[in-house]
Amino acid sequence: MAKDIKFNIRLNIDGKQVVVDCKKNVQALGEALTGVKAKARAVDSALSRLTSVSTLMRNGMDGIRQLGAAMQPFIDKANAATAAQTKLTTIMRQRMGATEADISAINDAVAAQTRLGVVGGTVQKSGLQQLATFASQRQTLETLLPAMNNLLVQQRGLNATSEDAVGVANLMGKALMGNVGALTRVGITLTDHQKELIKTGDEYTKAKTLAEAITDNVGNMNAELAKTDAGQVKKMANSFGSLQVTVGKFFSEYQGVIAGFGQIGM
Numbered sequence: 583m584a585k586d587i588k589f590n591i592r593l594n595i596d597g598k599q600v601v602v603d604c605k606k607n608v609q610a611l612g613e614a615l616t617g618v619k620a621k622a623r624a625v626d627s628a629l630s631r632l633t634s635v636s637t638l639m640r641n642g643m644d645g646i647r648q649l650g651a652a653m654q655p656f657i658d659k660a661n662a663a664t665a666a667q668t669k670l671t672t673i674m675r676q677r678m679g680a681t682e683a684d685i686s687a688i689n690d691a692v693a694a695q696t697r698l699g700v701v702g703g704t705v706q707k708s709g710l711q712q713l714a715t716f717a718s719q720r721q722t723l724e725t726l727l728p729a730m731n732n733l734l735v736q737q738r739g740l741n742a743t744s745e746d747a748v749g750v751a752n753l754m755g756k757a758l759m760g761n762v763g764a765l766t767r768v769g770i771t772l773t774d775h776q777k778e779l780i781k782t783g784d785e786y787t788k789a790k791t792l793a794e795a796i797t798d799n800v801g802n803m804n805a806e807l808a809k810t811d812a813g814q815v816k817k818m819a820n821s822f823g824s825l826q827v828t829v830g831k832f833f834s835e836y837q838g839v840i841a842g843f844g845q846i847g848m
Contacts, residue, residue, distance in 0.1 A: 709747030
């Protein structure tokens with residue numbers, strides 16, 4: 583309902599008093615003020631929505647960056663496993679003209695040793711790729727793999743690394759080439775007959791004799807240590823490591839995307 587407000591303005595013009603009546607429609611004034619308030623509320627609502635969207639985006643980007651950080655150890659394991667496999671495959675093809683069947687057979691042998699003992703697959707493949715630089719036959723690697731793991735565990739225990747495996751494989755490779763003194767320096771003794779076979783035999787004979795000599799000295803250390811409580815824990819850790827590699831390989835495919843989203847968030 584419209585309401586009017588009336589007020590008088592008294593003016594003095596040429597010495598005469600003049601009264602002027604003024605009216606103002608209060609409703610019109612109220613509607614104008616109401617319009618201003620409505621626009622203010624609309625602006626405030628828009629700013630609130632913008633703030634909410636900004637907060638949501640910031641939280642989402644933070645989550646993506648945190649996911650990337652959490653997955654990095656898994657990705658690192660996957661990268662290490664891929665590198666070890668790539669080196670082994672490349673050297674086998676280069677040195678012995680290995681086929682896919684040869685590579686698959688070696689991978690199966692590594693898997694069997696992983697189930698048997700405490701040496702992880704990536705560590706074994708790191709050693710094998712070094713040992714392959716001294717060999718020309720797949721059979722040589724299959725023959726020496728258990729002995730390499732036994733010597734590795736005897737030398738380094740449960741915490742053998744890929745670098746340790748490379749070192750042990752290098753000693754075995756030198757012995758395969760006739761330098762048996764490399765093994766005697768780490769406590770592996772050979773009979774005169776064994777030394778002669780390693781110096782004069784063909785590659786398979788050398789590998790077989792070398793594996794027997796190492797087993798004569800350290801036994802089936804890999805399998806025996808796996809029977810202990812600490813060994814069982816290590817086997818569980820290796821199994822979890824295999825899972826980490828699988829997860830890491832999955833996330834490594836999206837690592838660039840995750841990093842890209844992080845940059846967008848910044």
